[in-house]
Amino acid sequence: MGGADFLQLSPATAPARGLTGWLADAIRAAIIDGRLQAGAPLPATRLLAGDLGVSRGVIVEAYQRLADEGLVSARPGAGTRVLGISRQAPAPWPAPGHRPAQVRAEPTGPPAERAHPALLPQPWRARAEIDLSPGVPDLSGFPRAAWLRAEKLVLEQASVADLGYGDPRGSRWLRTELAGWLARTRGLRADSDDIIIVTGVAQALALLARVLRDLGEIGVEDPGSRGSRDELAYWGLRPVPVPVDEHGLQVDALGDLRAVLLTPAHQFPTGVVLAPRRRRDLLDWATATGALIVEDDYDAEYRYDRAPVPALQASAPGLVAYAGSTSKTLAPGMRLGWLIPPGRLHTDLVEAKHASDLGSPALPQLVLARLIASGELEQHIRLVRKRQRNRRDALLRALREHLPAARVQGIAAGLHLLITFPGRAGPDTDLAEAILQAGVLVHPLSWHRQRPGVPGIVLGYAAHPPDQLHEATRRIAQVLRG
């Protein structure tokens, strides 16, 4: 195969910016729609670069992205080949004869306290001089001026109908803007009619739990988000722990589950990016069994070393219910998010959304649509990403200085990192309590676990300037030295 003909690309259609994404999108589409079959070689990078009139680095980076997604193999010197993706229709939903499993061994652990970290008794939080709870962005950086300007324009221009009970899926304008935004930033394949505006990933999970309740159970990452697990359990789905290792979720442990929730772009709380092989295995598993993958893309905007790996949904929209929100990019208090389910669940989910609240508040949706359309959201995220990267670097410097032997994980993306203490005696809840005595609030890793494992602490760094991160680290080190 030579050149770029098979991709129907030409130098004339190349965008001024984002060449890598443009090329990766075209090749991904060709793989998914079958124009490129398993085993097909991709053109040599030098040849394709010549055909498209772009630098070879663009081609190398695009191939690397597709390898990260598990769509192509990349062995140095052996050329790049397409890997097979399952193209048969997913098995029927739910799988024939499936009965919700009634009996499963109760997971051992976790610590006895029931409260979701967000519901920790206020006095506990008040004892912290420096609150390093993960999952909270820098709220002082909320783009107040841009929001105010956009809201003023929205109020001047909104029609009377915009203020009535609307489509329970949410504002058409926002859904249209989001479809474009998510395609550009996360590779998503959805149009405005596929999207349901919700009040955050939390509501997306609540609606899914309602619609999937006959399954009885759902796999969740272990360790994984305590909040997500509690949300699912509250709405009647039993969260079954599925182990996570250094490659992400252990797909071969999914067994006879018929749904799984995971955070593939940046696993919470370990920070692992789901390995290409695991991505493929997961999609194969879902195709073969008819199971549903619930993709929580909670902080994917913040990848520091390179462009983030596209969403799983980009490879298999029919298998994945994709959920995201503005909680990490703007503020959790906005309660504004989106759910993009496979077609087979769409009607039931819209019905559940309608029954829950008749639709999300109208004005914030219109303001967000305007911020996307004007480019101000993108500008804001770029600014915040830079600030957060600086804060992460400051925390890493402080850790190197005060805790040089610490095992630090999950630094490539997100708003938090994880420190583990293999071999340390005693529960990490005691350690977190001792650190709190020193004025610093961290999450013990076991809060986010269902089964016992290595002790650790999760540190959110987004909300604090470098000097405070340094001070917090100094105090943590002092506690660890005993």
Ligand SMILES: Cc1ncc(COP(=O)(O)O)c(C=O)c1O
């Ligand atoms: C992994 C993960 N998923 C989901 C959520 C909830 O997000 P939302 O505010 O969009 O409901 C959080 C909140 O911190 C989280 O950490």
